[in-house]
Amino acid sequence: MTRGAGRRRLLILGGTSEGRALADAVETALGETYEAVTALAGATRAPAPTAGTVRTGGFGGPEGLAAFLRDRAIDCLVDATHPFAARISAHARMACDATGTARLLLLRPAWPRHRDDDWIEVADMAAARDAVAARGGRVFLTTGVKDLAAFSDLPDCRFLVRLVEAPKKPPPLDNHDLVVARGPFAEADEIALMRAQGVDLLVSKASGGDSTHAKIAAARRLGMPVVMVRRPPAEAGPRVATVDAALEWLTAQAASP
Ligand SMILES: NC(=O)c1ccc[n+]([C@@H]2O[C@H](COP(=O)([O-])OP(=O)(O)OC[C@H]3O[C@@H](n4cnc5c(N)ncnc54)[C@H](OP(=O)(O)O)[C@@H]3O)[C@@H](O)[C@H]2O)c1
The missing domain is CATH 3.40.50.1980 (Nitrogenase molybdenum iron protein domain)
Structure with a gap:
């Protein structure tokens, strides 16, 4: 298969180092299988360079995100947003539920509390x-x-x-x-x-x-x-803590009918 023809479509909700690292890793390791779009809120004037396509600005709530998923025929969404970006994560859950889009949460682990921490x-x-x-x-x-x-x-x-x-x-x-x-x-x-x-x-x-x-x-x-x-509660659903684990999930998604 040549790149661009018949590849699966992935939307990464980013704005984090994990989102950027995932876009890079997908391009390198799964570029034959997936074409990725990374969505940024637009809060940072000079975001770090990201592999694949970058889309900037909100979607217009859960309905707007659902429309984007439908219009672009997105197969999978990875929510790699910051642990405190609770609103967009809730919107992602709602939009994916409404459209039947597979969704994964890529959530970095919290810092462990050391006994000398005050x-x-x-x-x-x-x-x-x-x-x-x-x-x-x-x-x-x-x-x-x-x-x-x-x-x-x-x-x-x-x-x-x-x-x-x-x-x-x-x-x-x-x-x-x-x-x-x-x-x-x-x-x-x-x-x-x-x-x-x-x-x-x-x-x-x-x-x-x-x-x-x-x-x-x-x-x-x-x-x-x-x-x-403290962090707000994370959205329910499949969740991984590393980019490698997210790649494994994407590989499994591509293998499923
Ligand atoms: N909160 C933090 O402490 C923090 C720290 C570092 C980085 N960030 C990053 O900064 C961005 C905004 O964070 P926030 O806490 O303001 O989010 P939020 O409160 O959860 O979301 C507010 C609105 O911003 C839009 N939005 C948020 N993330 C988006 C994304 N990745 N792509 C497209 N639209 C997005 C959505 O607008 P619509 O409803 O119009 O779709 C959303 O309703 C996120 O991408 C997050 O990963 C946040």
């Missing part, structure tokens, strides 16, 4: 705000731009905010310093940053993954508490 685990950003309010001080916010507003009514805190890209609008925080940097980060650099900035509390989502784990290890080394926002 984590204050909270259910959501509102609870994280309360935990920060109770402590005050120099607070390192690494939650992402969309979650900064939750901390906007804490004038006694001095925030250090780290974002992947310069924000379109200034962060809604009275007293803050901004660092723009994209992972992966090294533990020694995280320790140096936290020391230089006089950080005494870290706020993080329980995102998991290697690229941003160094801040967690650095906080442990410094004996610093971490306000850790």
Whole structure:
């Protein structure tokens, strides 16, 4: 079979390093069998290069995604979105159920809690705000731009905010310093940053993954508490934790009638 003729159609919901790695791996290992489109929300102005076709922007809710799956005759969808991107994952479940499209969740494992970790685990950003309010001080916010507003009514805190890209609008925080940097980060650099900035509390989502784990290890080394926002529940259905396992699932899908 030549490429382009009769290949199965795969939609990867991306915006993560796993989504990018899967698109690369499909191109390399399953390029004769699958043609992949990676969907990005469009939140990042300069996303890293991705193999295959890239489509940017929302679908218009679960109905819009279902229409896309039908119109493009998509055979399989891999939801490789971030563990905190709960809305698009729910939309993917609904759209795949409505269209009978096979769906796999590629979900990175959560960080294990080490016995020396001093984590204050909270259910959501509102609870994280309360935990920060109770402590005050120099607070390192690494939650992402969309979650900064939750901390906007804490004038006694001095925030250090780290974002992947310069924000379109200034962060809604009275007293803050901004660092723009994209992972992966090294533990020694995280320790140096936290020391230089006089950080005494870290706020993080329980995102998991290697690229941003160094801040967690650095906080442990410094004996610093971490306000850790728990993940929303994952969607039900088939789930894998690695790109290799996702390739195996795709191979099995291609073999099934
Ligand atoms: N949340 C985080 O902490 C985080 C961190 C790193 C990366 N990301 C990535 O950033 C993107 C947006 O995250 P979010 O938390 O804002 O998502 P979300 O709240 O679950 O989704 C909000 C809306 O954005 C659109 N959308 C989200 N992901 C999309 C994708 N991969 N392709 C096309 N449309 C998408 C959908 O719009 P329509 O309803 O119009 O289809 C969705 O309803 C995701 O791709 C995610 O993987 C998120």
